[in-house]
Each structure stands twice: as structure tokens, then as C-alpha cells.
Amino acid sequence: MEGGGAQVQNGGAGEGTGGVHVRQNVRRKYVKLGYHYLMKHLMTLCLVPIVAMTVDKAGQMSSDDVLHLWLHLQHNLVTVAVCSALLVFGATVYVMTRPRSVYLVDFSCYLPPSDLRVNYKDFMEHSKATGDFDDSSLEFQRRILERSGLGEETYVPDAMRYIPPRPTMAKAREEAEQVMFGALDNLFTNTSLNPKDIGILVVNCSLFNPTPSLSAMIINRYKLRGNIRSFNLGGMGCSAGVIAIDLAKDMLQVHRNTYAVVVSTENITQNWYFGNKKSMLIPNCLFRVGGAAILLSNKSSDRRRAKYKLVHVVRTHCGADDRAFHCVYQEQDDRGKTGVSLSKDLMAIAGMALKTNITTLGPLVLPISEQVLFVLTLAAKKLFNANIRPYIPDFKMAFDHFCIHAGGRAVIDELEKNLQLQPKHVEASRMTLHRFGNTSSSSIWYELAYTEAKGRMRKGHRLWQIAFGSGFKCNSAVWEALRNVKASPNSPWMQCIDRYPVEIKG
Template identity: 80%
Template sequence: MAMEKGEKVAEKKSLKSSYHYLMTHLFTFCFVPLMAVIVIKASRLSPDEILQLWLQLQSHKVSVMVCVTLLVFGSTVYFLTRPRPVYLVDFACYRPPSHLKVQFDRFMKHSTLMGHFNESSLGFQRKILERSGLGEETYVPEAMQYIPPRPSMEAAREEAEQVMFGALDILFKNTNLNPNHIGVLVVNCSLFNPTPSLAAMIVNKYKLRGNIKSYNLGGMGCSAGVIAIDLAKDMLQVHRNTYAVVVSTENITQNWYFGNDKSMLIPNCLFRMGGAAVLLSNKGGDRRRAKYKLLHTVRTHRGADDTAFHCVYQKQDGVGKTGVSLSKDLMAIAGGALKANITTLGPLVLPISEQLLFFFTLVAKKLFNAKVKPYIPDFKLAFNHFCIHAGGRGVIDELERNLQLLPLHVEASRMTLHRFGNTSSSSIWYELAYTEAKGRMKKGNRVWQIAFGSGFKCNSSVWEAMKHVKPSPNSPWEDCIDKYPVQILA
């Protein structure tokens, strides 16, 4: 019985593989025979027949000229209006110093000594830590290492400078880029928005030029990294021959919750220190040295729905202490946002074979009321690597199940969560760095970065590797890529 079931599964997979191969090469199967017929037919024309064809074209000279003119005009318009390619030259992720590591026991000892949390809250935090997927080497800012903690505006600025400047220093060193050549700067940090802005802090530190186009994105959650890439991409369509730098981070120092509302304690256990800097270019000369080419960005916003809007919400608890509350409906809302996002992304990236299967299943269900399960497209046919926002173990588990991914596809996300925790919008870059460090990024490979954020949003970016990518110097995974056994992924 088991053998029969196995044979049926194998037969089903074989039929599906044959179907995908046929649909993928359908154009070739049709085009090659057609061209062969045309060539054979043309080879049989006599000199008189060829001359007669030429005379017929001469008699329709006006029509031919009009067609040629329209063709030249259309080609000119196309080349002038087509989107400029956007290249990712390199990126850098910040790895904090080792003295900022916080083990579970130390975390719980500090939480106890603070005196802010009751026994129920302390037990809840330990339970979250044990189930979170985080390891013992994630990082917490300096100000939160003291008893009692010392959160302040000055300490928050110091954390921001440490992370942003640390990532940028590595980026500038690896790319030999003169900071004065940067034309566009986009910085995103959801919860810490000082005046002057974080973008202004970078301009001041590196003495960037006076006509730089700088933007500071706040309050947009963990998916703001993709939003920042999308904004930089649009700016590079307008401003020719320039560089854009995107800095993605989150600030922990002033956003620790010191109350006993359990929905607001979860961020304390998951969010950790980190940040990334990305160098983008629209210069044709950077094509050879670039790591990736940006193919698509897709943004989905569910903020019109009240439940989605409030599922990740910064507020004060009953005694006036500020924190970020996570709703119990978060995973269901994230699933709906994901569905909306891939509905837009699918036609852009999926092979025609998958699109047809999805379309026919939808028609059968909607028009004929057929009792068929909704077809989930196989995104493994479109992407080689997946960078799923390391928001928590539950987020990664849910996407692995919904997208029918293999453990290998979510390895980068699980390892990033284990080693660095939830670094918010920068987590997708730690994951890409992990894939590079493992030597898995080959020329032509496609990468899907997908992240969720407050609002509620689900955003995607798609990249294509321009070459066999090697890890950059000072990678966050340097010296530790093989340190952790695969068993921790279970």
C-alpha cells in the first residue's frame, strides 16, 4: 500500500515536471519548426521569383517607408522611456562587538533585577525566549546592559551612530566609494526619529555634498527596508549617472518596554541590535562589478482594514508605559497580506506553466463552483533563494508552510534569527549575506526578499545575481558561518 502511494506521488511529480518543461519550451517548439519551414520555402525560390518579390516591395515603397519610420520611432520611444537598470554594487551588515552579546540567563537576570516585571511577566519572557528561535549570541545596546538600564536620547543616538556608521564604514571600504559621489540617501528606522534626522547625522558624519537627495523613513515597521529600496530605485530613474545609498536599522535603546502587558513584552524578547547599508547604482559602468540587478519591487498595504492597522501598534499600557503591542491576529493578517502581495508578484516572476495552473483553478472555482483546493503557485520555480524577514520562528514557519518551501530555502532566515535575532528591516540583508557566505549564490540566481511591517504591510524585492557572488570582506558571518550545526534549524 505504501509502495503504491509512493508510486502515485512519483508519477504525479513526473507528470508535473513534464508539463512545466513543455510549457517553458513551448515557444521553442513552435518557433523552430516555423523558421525551418520559412527557410526551406525561401531556399526553393528561383531568381525570377526573388526579383518579382523585390519589384512588389518597390511598388509599395510608401507603405514600406511608413512601416520603417514607425518602427524607428517606436524603437526610439522604447529606449528613451524604458526603466534604467538598477544595480546593487555591494552591501554591508553591522556586527556589534562581542561584549554586547546577551545570553538567555543574563537576559532573565537583568529582567529580574530591574524590578519592573512581576513573576507572571518574567515567566512569560522566559517562555518566549525558549520558543523564539533566537540563540545565545544576539546583541543588546550598551545602555540596556546596565542595572538599572540607562535609556536616554544621547544613548539612543550613540546606538544609531554605532550601527549606521559601522555598516557604512564597511561599505565604503569594500567598494572604494568616495562618499561625496553619493547622489541619493535613504534611511529607514521605525521607532527612533530624532531632530536632526538620522539621514542628517550621516550627511554630517561623512560630509556629503550639499545637493544630495536625502530621505528619512519613520514608523514604517520591519518591511521599510524594501520600501527604502523602492524609493531609491525611483530616484535613480530620475537622476542619471549617480549612486544611491540605503541604510536600514532599528533602535532598541529608547524602545524597551518596562511594563507587564504580555502583548507588549514580546518585542523585548525578539528585537536585537543590527543594521545594513546598501549601495545602488544606475551607471552602466557598474554592471561588471555589481553583485545583483534589481528586477522587481512589489508593495502591499492593508492599512485600510482596522484590524490590520492595529495588529502592530505602539501605545501606552494601563499605567502609562510605552511599548509596541502585537495582536493575536498577527499571523492571520500577515497571511492575508502575503496572499495579496504574491497575487501581484506572481505574474511578474512565475513561469507561464504555473500561471496557467493558477488561472484554470481560479476559473473552475469561481465560474463552475468546482470543489477544488486553491492552487498555490510553486515559487521554487521562480526563485533560487528566499530571504524571509526573521521576525520570529512563527513567521518563518508560516511562510515555509504556505509557500511549500524546503528547509534549505528557509535556512538563511532561521540562522539569521538564531545568530542576530530580529534586526527589523535589516534582517533580509543578514540573510543574503549568509547565502553568500555559504557560497550558494551563482550567476543568474534569483533572490526573493520578503518582509512584513506595521500598518499592515507586506513588501517584496526581487534580485538577479550578475555573477558568482563571493562574500564581501567583513561579512557579519565571517569566522562563524560553520559554527552552528544544522540541527538548530529543527
């Protein structure tokens, strides 16, 4: 009886302590919210007394004071004229030299045919039937699949459905054509764009780079004009989609009144690994078929129909560090089988790259309140050698939506933790990984399509796309919604959005 009484007392104490913690957390929340509102409107609060004093002073001026001021201006007519001319000249220079706005008119994500879907059971049976994997490798792949966050409806290329598989050049070209042309056909239909109006074409695919190039395949298919500026980016990993956007943005600063099309994809057919090295088997379990086509414009007339405006692109490259350079590495194993090896240091290196990237991005997007807290914490640590934890800026104050590259469950978990995000902020990334798998550089566009399909994108909302890639790179793109955005026709989520979000097991 006495022991039971002790337990009740301890439980009561625990509940009391828990209640205190809840009240403290609520109090901190409102204190921080009040602080943010104060800093946000600090300039206004400072200007109010000055404006009031100016109005009061003007009200006390007599007619003689006004006449004296007018005569003073007449005697200094030359000075007034010169100041006015300088003001007009400066305004003209600013208008002529300021960066042109880049608008995202629309984008399209490829939805593969249903006969390319693969579930866990079929995947494992097919892997076993190929005869290329030993029992240990098969068990390893099974465990990875169960913990990956992928669902039962992802897609593999047609070449992988045969026994034995057919990773030929012809099949790889077939996969590339299906993905790129499928996304582009839908984009051109949705935007009513004449392909001959495209002035800039940027295609990124890391592992498949045939001759003629993928960009040449698109030019041939749609008979694009002969003076088009075309670029083909290879070997740049899953973050190349943001790099392609950055390149297109720079080209749109040079070439006036034109359209740029960016095509982001990856090709699996010739890059499936048929060996038993564990670090090279992971991509087999994660990477799936997918691709996206994005239409950008620098025409001011397109602002009315565009979905988003590009605000910032921040790129970070850690390739000077040997560990970072080798953490995602294409190589051959002991049997001469080619694949992409993922290092055990990958998450640590990704965290380092993210830290560097947000150090640059933070001052561009964070409200002044968060920047002040960060600077004060840093100064206290440096000046007083205080044992103070570095302040992690609250990026939820800067962004309404997050599109984190769906590279794997661990990637999303790590960013959710490091950026102190809530489950709703990583929902688009988790559901994209579940429904489509890791589609490499195009995953951030499937995530944006998910947000649109859910009807969550409102005018003025800011979106942060974060992508990681071999090299090692971390790249960010920031967009602002120009209107309440609805899902485009033939969105890849159109037939299944009502089933999401789903609970992720494992």
C-alpha cells in the same frame, strides 16, 4: 500468536500502501516536471513547423520569383522607407523611455562588538534585577525565549547592560551612530566609494526619529554634498527596508548617473518595554541590535562590478482594515509604560497580506506553466462551482533563494508552510534569527549575507526578499545575480559561517 500474526499482516499492508504512495508521488513529480518543460518550450515547439515551412518555401523559389519580389519592393520604395523610419523612431522612443536598470553594487551588515552579546541566562538575570517585571512576566519572557529560535549570541544595546538601564536620548544616539556608521564605514571601504559621489540617501528607522534626523547625522559625519536628496522614513516597521529600496529606485529613475545609499536599522535603547503587559513583552525577547547599508547605482558602467540587478518591487498595504492597522501598535499600558503591542491576530493578518502581495507578484515572476494551472483552477471553481482547492503556485520555480524577514520563528514557519518551501529555502532566515535575532528591516540583508557566505549565489539566480511590518504591510523585492557572488570583506558571518546551519531547539 494470532494477534501477532494480525499485526504482521497489517504492518505488511501498511508498508505496501506506503510504497504505492511513494511511487504515486514520484510519478506526480515527473509528470509535473514534464509539464513545466513542455510549457517552457511551447513557443519554440510551435515555431519549429513554421520555420521549417518557410525554409522549404524559400528553397522552392526560382530566380524569376526572386526577381519579381525585388521589382515589387522597388515599386513600393516609399512604403519601405516609411516603415523603416517608424521602426527606428519606435526603437528610439523605447530606449529613451524604458526604466533605467538599478544595480546593487554591494551591501554591508553591522556586526556589534562581542561585549554586547547576551545569552538566555544573562537576559533573564538582568530582567529580574531591574525590578520592573513581576514573576508572571519573567516566566512569560523565559518561555518566549526558549521558543523564539534565537541563539545565545545575539546583541542588545549598551544602555540595557546597566542596572538600572539607561534609555536616554544620548544612549539612543550612540546606538544609532555605532550601527549606521559601522555599516557605512565598511561599505565605503569595500566599494572604494567617495561619500561625496552619493546623490541620494534614504534612511529608515521605525521607532527612533531624533532632531536633527538620522539622515542628517550621516550627512554630517561623512560631509556629504549640499544638493543630496535625503529622506528619513519613520514608523513604517520591519518592512521599511523594501520601502526604502523602492524609494531609492524611483529616485534613480529621475536622477541620472548617480549613487543611492539605503540605510536600514532599528533602535532599541529607548524602546525597551519595562512593564508587565504580555503582548508588549514579546519585542523585548525578539528584537536585537543590527543594521545594513546598501549601495545602489543606475550607471551602466557599474553593471560589471555590481552583485545584483533589481527586477521587481511589490508593496501591499492593508492599513484600511482596522484589525490590520492595530495588530502591531505602539502604545502605553495601564502604568504609562510605552511599548509595542503585538496582536494575537498577527499571523492571520500576515497571511492575508502575503496572499495579496503574491497575487500581484505571481504574474511578474512565475513561469507560464504555473500561471496556466492557477488560472484553470480559478476558472473551474468560478464557472462550475466546483469544490476545488485553490492552486498554490510553486514559487520555487521562480526563485532560487528566499530571504524571509526573521521576525520570529512563527513567521518563518508560517511562510514555509504556506509557500510549500523546503528547509533549505528557509535556512538563511532561521540561521539569521538564531545568530542575530530580529534586527527589524535589516534582517533580510543578514540573510542575503548568509547565502553569500555559504557560496550558494550563482550567476542568474533569483532572490526573493519578503518583509512584514506595522500598518499592516507586506513588501517584496526581487533581485537577479549578475555574477557568482562571494561574501564581501568583513561579512557579519565571516567568523562563524562554518558553524552553521545549527539545529534549532524548542
